[in-house]
Amino acid sequence: MGNKILELQNIKREFRMGSEIVRALKGVSFDVQSGEFVTIMGSSGSGKTTLLNTLGCLDKPTEGIYLLDGVNVGTLSRNDLARLRNNKIGFVFQAYNLLPRTSALENVELPLLYNPSISVKQRRERAMKALEAVKLADRVDHTPNQLSGGQQQRVAIARALVNEPVMILADEATGNLDSRTSFEIMALMQELNQVHGKTILFVTHEPDIASFSSRTIFLRDGKVIKDTMNENKRSAKEVLASLPVSDDY
Amino acid sequence: MNVFSLINIALKALQRNKLRAFLTMLGIIIGVAAVIAMVAIGQGSKKSIQDQLSSMGSNMITIRPNSNVAAGVRLDATSVQSLTIDDIKAIQKQAQYINGVSPAASSRGQVINGALNWSTSIQGVSPQYLDIRNWPLKDGIVFSSSDVASAAKVCLLGQTVVNNIFAPDENPIGATIRFNKIPFKVIGVLAMKGENAFGQDQDDIIVAPYTTVQERITASIYFQNIYVSAKSEAVTDLATNEISDILRTSHRLKPTDIDDFAVRTQAELINTFSSTSQLLTVLLTAIAGISLVVGGIGIMNIMYVSVTERTREIGLRMSIGARGIDILLQFLIEAILISITGGLIGVALGITASKLVSIFLSWPTLVSESSIALSFLVCAVTGVFFGYYPAQKASRLDPIEALRYE
Numbered sequence: 150m151g152n153k154i155l156e157l158q159n160i161k162r163e164f165r166m167g168s169e170i171v172r173a174l175k176g177v178s179f180d181v182q183s184g185e186f187v188t189i190m191g192s193s194g195s196g197k198t199t200l201l202n203t204l205g206c207l208d209k210p211t212e213g214i215y216l217l218d219g220v221n222v223g224t225l226s227r228n229d230l231a232r233l234r235n236n237k238i239g240f241v242f243q244a245y246n247l248l249p250r251t252s253a254l255e256n257v258e259l260p261l262l263y264n265p266s267i268s269v270k271q272r273r274e275r276a277m278k279a280l281e282a283v284k285l286a287d288r289v290d291h292t293p294n295q296l297s298g299g300q301q302q303r304v305a306i307a308r309a310l311v312n313e314p315v316m317i318l319a320d321e322a323t324g325n326l327d328s329r330t331s332f333e334i335m336a337l338m339q340e341l342n343q344v345h346g347k348t349i350l351f352v353t354h355e356p357d358i359a360s361f362s363s364r365t366i367f368l369r370d371g372k373v374i375k376d377t378m379n380e381n382k383r384s385a386k387e388v389l390a391s392l393p394v395s396d397d398y
Numbered sequence: 399m400n401v402f403s404l405i406n407i408a409l410k411a412l413q414r415n416k417l418r419a420f421l422t423m424l425g426i427i428i429g430v431a432a433v434i435a436m437v438a439i440g441q442g443s444k445k446s447i448q449d450q451l452s453s454m455g456s457n458m459i460t461i462r463p464n465s466n467v468a469a470g471v472r473l474d475a476t477s478v479q480s481l482t483i484d485d486i487k488a489i490q491k492q493a494q495y496i497n498g499v500s501p502a503a504s505s506r507g508q509v510i511n512g513a514l515n516w517s518t519s520i521q522g523v524s525p526q527y528l529d530i531r532n533w534p535l536k537d538g539i540v541f542s543s544s545d546v547a548s549a550a551k552v553c554l555l556g557q558t559v560v561n562n563i564f565a566p567d568e569n570p571i572g573a574t575i576r577f578n579k580i581p582f583k584v585i586g587v588l589a590m591k592g593e594n595a596f597g598q599d600q601d602d603i604i605v606a607p608y609t610t611v612q613e614r615i616t617a618s619i620y621f622q623n624i625y626v627s628a629k630s631e632a633v634t635d636l637a638t639n640e641i642s643d644i645l646r647t648s649h650r651l652k653p654t655d656i657d658d659f660a661v662r663t664q665a666e667l668i669n670t671f672s673s674t675s676q677l678l679t680v681l682l683t684a685i686a687g688i689s690l691v692v693g694g695i696g697i698m699n700i701m702y703v704s705v706t707e708r709t710r711e712i713g714l715r716m717s718i719g720a721r722g723i724d725i726l727l728q729f730l731i732e733a734i735l736i737s738i739t740g741g742l743i744g745v746a747l748g749i750t751a752s753k754l755v756s757i758f759l760s761w762p763t764l765v766s767e768s769s770i771a772l773s774f775l776v777c778a779v780t781g782v783f784f785g786y787y788p789a790q791k792a793s794r795l796d797p798i799e800a801l802r803y804e
Contacts, residue, residue: 207717207797228721235719242801246714250414260718262403308718 153216154315154348155181155204160213162199173199174210175371181316181350186342188351188359191368200368201352205238205318206230218315235263239309243321245301247293253280253304254289260312279307282345283337299330306337316348317341323358329392335361336385361385401731404724408732415704422700423740425693426780430744430773431751432686437769438752440679442762447671450594457631457664458530459496459638461485461624461645464660479620480649480658486524486624488648495629495637498526502623503611507578509604511563518559520577520604522611523625528554528588530627538571538586541607549609553582556601557590577604580614634663690773693740694780701733701788712792713800726793733785734778741777745770 162174173196181187191197202208203215206222207230215222218237225233234240239260247256257276261267267275280286283303293301302322309317319338323331339361341347351362359365360383367375412419463480481501489499503522508515521527525540541552555570564570570584582604591600612618628637638661645659705712712725720728748770752763 202798205717207801228723231716231719231721234717240717242714244710246710246801248711248714251410255410259715262407263715263719263721263724265400312719 152183153180154183154185154218155179155350156214156216158214158216160200160203160210160215162196162203162208163211173371174203176213177368177371177373178213179366179373179376181348183315183348184342184346185364186339186349186351186362187364187366188353188362189366189368190353190356190359192354194370195368196371197352197354197368199371201318201320204350205240206234231263235260235312237315239306239312239314239317241302241305241309241317241319241322243324245293245298245305245325247301247304247308249294250292252290252292253285253296253307256293256304257307257311259308264312275311276307279311280304282310282341283307297330298326299333302326302330302334303337306334306341310341310347316350319349319351321353322351323353323355329389331358332385332389332392336389339385404727404731405735407728408735411704411708411728411732412735418700419736422696423736423743425696426690426737426740426777427693427744427747429686429690429693430741430777431748432689433683433773433776434745434748434765434769435751435755435763436682436686437679438748438763438765439755439761440675440682441764441766441769442752442756444672444675444679445764446762447675457497457628457634458532459626459628459634459641460662461626461641462622462660462662463620464656464658479618481621481624482619483621485645485648486621488644489624489626489641492644493626493637493640495633495640497627497629498530499624499626500524500527500530501608501621502527502625503608503616503618503621504623505578505611505615507615509559509563509575509577511573511575514563516559516562518556518602518604520553520606520611520615522606522608522616524608526627527605527625530625533591534589536587536589538584540586546607546609549613550607551580551582551610551614552585552606553577554586554588554605555584556588556603556605558599558602559604560587578615582606628663638663687776690776690780693777694737694784697733697736697781698784698788700736701729701785702791704732705729705788705792708792709795709800709803712795713797713803716795716797717801722793725795726789729789729792730782730785733789734781737777737781737785738774741774744777745774748773 157178157180160174160177161172164171164173175196177196177200189197189200199208203210206217209223209230217233220233222230222233248259254273254276257279258272261272261275277286277289280289283306285300285303285307288296288300293304296304306317306322323334326334335358338349338351342349349362351358353359360379362379363382364376364378366373461481483501486499486501489496493499500523504519506517506519509518524546525543528535528540535554536557538554540554541550544550545552553575555575560570563575564573570587573584574581575584576582588601588603588605594600608621626637626641628634641661642657646657649658651658715725749765752765755761756763
């Protein structure tokens with residue numbers, strides 16, 4: 150704890166739609182320390198997606214300074230941004246975005262393919278380790294259509310872990326899942342955060358999900374309106390245990 | 399990202415769509431196979447024409463009398479008699495680039511053996527004639543120089559003549575036949591040579607010493623032709639010039655006079671026929687080349703579909719760290735893999751097709767290495783050319799939009 154992973158200073162992002170200028174972010178500032186589990190909440194149109202794209206180095210702010218692990222993202226070229234995403238960020242998407250007809254192991258290996266300093270042997274070992282971390286070591290040869298939604302999302306999380314990023318960026322990662330599976334995923338996220346010390350930024354619009362994190366940032370109309378530490382953080386594992394068994398089928 | 403893992407990625411992407419990859423390949427396969435088979439058929443027919451012409455003796459040079467000028471009037475070429483035994487001697491003595499020389503005094507007439515008769519021509523030549531014409535004996539012996547010196551009444555028969563005046567079970571060797579009432583002893587039978595390039599039956603002939611023909615049949619000191627064989631095909635041009643010089647001297651022509659003889663080589667004939675079949679080859683290749691281009695367009699089409707279909711995959715790859723160049727190379731290598739694999743299969747199919755054509759249609763075919771190399775190169779270039787644009791489109795996608803693409 151203590152060192153800053155993210156530092157956002159007055160981030161603004163404007164889009165030109167024909168003659169109109171849409172201001173999606175109107176000066177967002179916050180810091181994230183290493184080891185935090187932050188949820189970013191907001192309704193649609195709040196600038197959530199734009200902020201996520203900026204945090205994920207897919208987009209650059211029009212104005213303001215964004216430091217990711219000490220690197221000023223605003224000054225980087227397209228290729229440098231790609232390298233930064235490869236080394237420092239692990240993405241988890243709502244729709245999993247796994248390659249179809251490709252084994253779980255190969256899906257997890259994918260980010261390492263774009264890292265030339267990693268050998269084939271290292272790649273395999275690290276992908277196996279990541280799959281073990283999401284408890285899918287027995288499903289390495291399964292293709293996405295042989296896995297349940299929750300399992301697919303866990304493969305996606307393993308893929309986000311494999312390059313040992315400084316933060317995991319999840320975009321509505323439980324949006325496609327039922328509540329039980331959502332809690333499973335959140336339990337996994339909490340474990341990664343607490344046991345492995347991973348910094349997690351989780352974008353969601355469900356307050357239920359936000360209650361599992363240590364801090365919640367509320368966004369509205371392109372501005373941060375509330376930034377609170379969660380006093381009574383729930384444990385997803387306990388919630389999962391308290392669910393009635395009959396809920397299963 | 400090294401090339402090996404790029405190829406790996408591309409292979410896996412193709413494996414996910416095996417049937418589509420194969421159908422795309424089919425265009426290239428057919429194109430390449432067509433180019434190779436067409437060129438093989440074209441080259442084969444060219445080769446067979448060349449072989450036929452060479453069977454007449456590819457280094458053979460023919461000298462004929464040419465039109466002469468008598469008091470300002472140019473006479474018909476056939477009416478002129480200018481070639482004599484002096485010319486033969488001069489050529490034998492002076493020419494360096496030749497192997498052999500033979501005169502030819504010919505005449506037509508009726509040949510009779512017992513109850514059978516046949517109209518044919520007799521060719522009076524020297525013993526070297528058969529070597530010059532590249533014409534082996536099937537049976538018997540060739541007449542000798544002493545037969546020439548003594549104007550012996552001996553002859554060699556062409557196969558057609560044998561077939562027409564001898565019964566199938568009769569041995570012509572040793573028989574005595576009559577040509578224009580003059581008895582000749584048959585001492586040999588020529589091997590079957592078939593028709594020449596103009597459809598003339600080369601076996602319808604009687605060969606005898608030129609002295610015999612000149613003294614007993616034509617009663618003339620002139621020859622219709624002189625046949626010369628150059629030392630090799632490469633020196634035929636040198637030999638031609640040399641013979642021209644020798645004959646001009648021997649005929650005592652002034653520098654201003656035109657030649658009263660004409661020197662022709664087989665090379666001229668070969669060139670004429672080759673250029674015809676060359677044209678055929680070019681046309682066939684052009685048609686095959688078009689199908690290769692169509693195959694290339696097929697690749698481009700499928701690559702476009704593939705890029706659109708896999709927009710989300712591209713977005714994902716970019717979000718986890720693929721640079722534009724990585725995406726470009728991935729799709730480019732996919733296109734090249736399709737075209738090169740298609741090319742390889744096409745080469746195999748093309749060779750097989752040309753073999754089948756030569757076996758079942760008995761058309762001569764000749765698969766040339768250059769056509770294989772060329773069509774393979776063309777399809778690799780096709781892959782790069784038609785794959786580049788879709789790949790570039792993929793590499794320029796915005797990862798944000800690509801990830802959200804439905």
